[in-house]
Amino acid sequence: MKRREHREEEEEEEEFEEEIEDNEEKTEEISIKAETPQNTPPSIVLTVTYDGKAGRALVKLYDPVNDRIYFWYDNTGHKPYLLTNIRPEELVSKFSKVILHPGFSHIEAVEKYDPLNDRREIFTKINAKDPLSIGGRADSIRELLPKTWESRIRYHLCYIYDNEVVPGMFYRIEDGRLVQVPVEVPSEIEGFIRKLYSNDKEYLEEVEKWIPLFQAPVPNIKRLSVDIEVFTPQENRVPNPREANYEIIAIGLAGSDGLRKVLVLKRLGMELRPEDLDDLLYDDIEVEFFDSEYDMLREFFSIMLQYPILITFNGDNFDLPYIYHRALKLGFRKEEIPITVRRNEASIALGIHLDLYKFFNIRAIEVYAFGGKYRGMDRTLDTIAHAIIGMSKLSRDKTVSQMSYVELINYNFRDAFLGLYLTTYDDNLVLRLILLMSRISKTPPDDLVRNQISAWIRNMLYYEHRKRGWLIPEKEDIIKAKGDIATRAIIKGKKYAGAIVLDPMPGIFPRVYVLDFASMYPSVIKRWNISYETVKCPNEKEQYNKPIPELPHWVCNDRRGLTALIVGLLRDLRAYVYKKLAKSTPSGVLKSYYNVVQSALKVFINASYGVLGADIFQLYCPPAAELTTALARYVLSRTVLRALELGLVPIYGDTDSLFIWNPDENKLKELIDWVDKEFGIEIELDKVYRLVAMSGRKKNYVGILEDGELDIKGLVGKKRNTPDFAKEAFNEVLGLLSDIQGLEDVEKVVEEVRNKVRDYYRRLQRREISLNKLAIRTALTKPLESYTKNTPQHVKAALQLKNLGYNVRPGDIIIYIKTTGKDGVKPIQLARIDEVDPNKYIEYLRTSLEQVLDAFGIEFESIMGSSIIDNYS
DNA sequence: GCGGACTGCTTACCT
């Protein structure tokens, strides 16, 4: 008996749904189709899907020069399949149900290298007529067998891996075959790579396959951004897209080809005078009025079909399903609507649909590609556009239903325009990033924007497995073979020990050099050959090859780990090729292109360690993850000891950084060389602080860079949920303290700080500080009813709001005031200034200031002193 | 019945 985990069942459901939709298409006439010629010019692969009607894989291509979309249907006879270790003869005798399954096609014997067991084995490959016969139904073939491999890979991805169709790369149809277009690699890059890997044949061979992915042109693909406005009878109610009960009153369209258009529905009692058009936001917006909503949608569909990429913001869950269901309501037949709606995504008939809301919500994109620019904010078009391109939605003081035509047109067009602009700014950065990451991960762009990084890295590595003829292991087999963890995490609930943080020396330190191990974890993974198949490999003799005494894990030495190879290669390409090229190329499109390449690489490199320790990752391998962090701790600790030996003074370090106070530059260089020689990984000078104020707490300091810029790390005075008045006080005190030049200034400045603090104290007591500045802004991370262990203050405030009829949801920022009343808090909407509890705010003042005063050896108490109490209480 | 010590939960941050 086999018990399956809950998650797996969910996966199956999704798969099931996908294939069902595909099957439905069998009964439909698809009237909207691209041509399938025998020969085409070079065209970019937009996506690969399974076409249920044709019963084969479909590759969607776009020729940017002639602006044509092509469909290429598989003609190699590729079929959905799975692998089993049941022999063909046994299959016939004991598992005849498989052979008799209506979807069964044929079987073959295939030899695969099994990386987990380090041996070659023969498997039986069972081919089926359609993906659903493999898996996704209760009676699919994989359910009839005790053990299968590779049966949970979605078919279109399986097709990509087997046929090496790289999404985002150029192919052409030649005599009906799909052929990749060769890529020219500049001789400087070719030469540099040869030199870099002159004594490593394996890397050299591998890198030759990767370089074209970055050197092939990334065209500016024509695209259309769309946004709809729907009539809403009630305020603050978002219409339900599945019901689509209300009229679509406007459709805003912004194309990368310059299209600026708004389709508007004529409504009773509303008119547009010619002079109103003078108020248009952009005078070249083309406005088209429609008497019937049906005609308006028809016009929209015909425009939409001219673009290979459709851009929306939340189009998966609103605009496209709304249009689809509204069109059905208005009498369109299913096959006349070039949109397919699934539970959580919407796709289009000819090209691909990219929902930017999903894309910007990908954690790895937020953190690594945009440096956390919109971190902690709500994820509306307005905030994201404002944070990234500095442009906001048009503000409105009424609902779209109440707007005049011209207001509606302006508002609607701006939204569509923002969607487009988010993909065009900075030489089409976002589009290029998506296409490059598609190439790296072998994930079609429309899949890429809807999945998190663990799926991208999985696809990337699965592709490499298939290319090498490797068996793709099942997750539970990796766990069974390597599951045991040898370390314990400091944090309760975590699986294994992570980074090391050195105890900081408190005080003020002039001239601090910060050394940084450049991409520490990826470097460790490369240097120590870490991969799921090499860590704790089955080869007995390797068991003596333990890299560090702290852990019992050994690493295979006689074969290259796949993860180590790929991660190492991407790391090298970023560090030695594309970062350098980005730096040396004069400003212009090429420079910005190299920057996009190195950012795309960064996303993968930085997440490569994390996925090893994430149980949702298909190649999850806890010992590989804990060996990585253990080695990083080892490298950092040994480096600290060496620094001390050299007479250097390390004052702090965290994970991969080392702060050295006032170093002798020769000694510093000696240390850097030693690290390189001892560990074979690079440590570099990251930055120099003119001055660092260390509070004595970990992850908590202020540094002044040479250009005077402030680096404030972890201090309460900087945190998002600190009340503004405390942030202000913190900044003002920081300003005063930064004036200290020498010892002689200290007393004077301390006096100024004292006055400042007393002033705040007095204003708090006298309730002179506005509610807005006292407000605490804390995010609700889960539904209210999920706070069962305790009731934090922001939840108390949220509950009060809920009682008043507010709709409070996860992700909402609750703004509240600490009061003297029963709960001790009130949402700002309900609070009055005379209810404020000043004592609670004094504590805020204390913690935010203490962290910076501690560095100067100044006691907060000595500032507040008894005098305040005497004077004001 | 109350306050202090303690643990655990929650959020926001750092690398």
Place this chain on the structure above:
DNA sequence: ACAGGTAAGCAGTCCGCG
């Protein structure tokens, strides 16, 4: 929703105390 480590505030519990 790729990882673990740290700071801080508060909620809730236990314990001692004539």
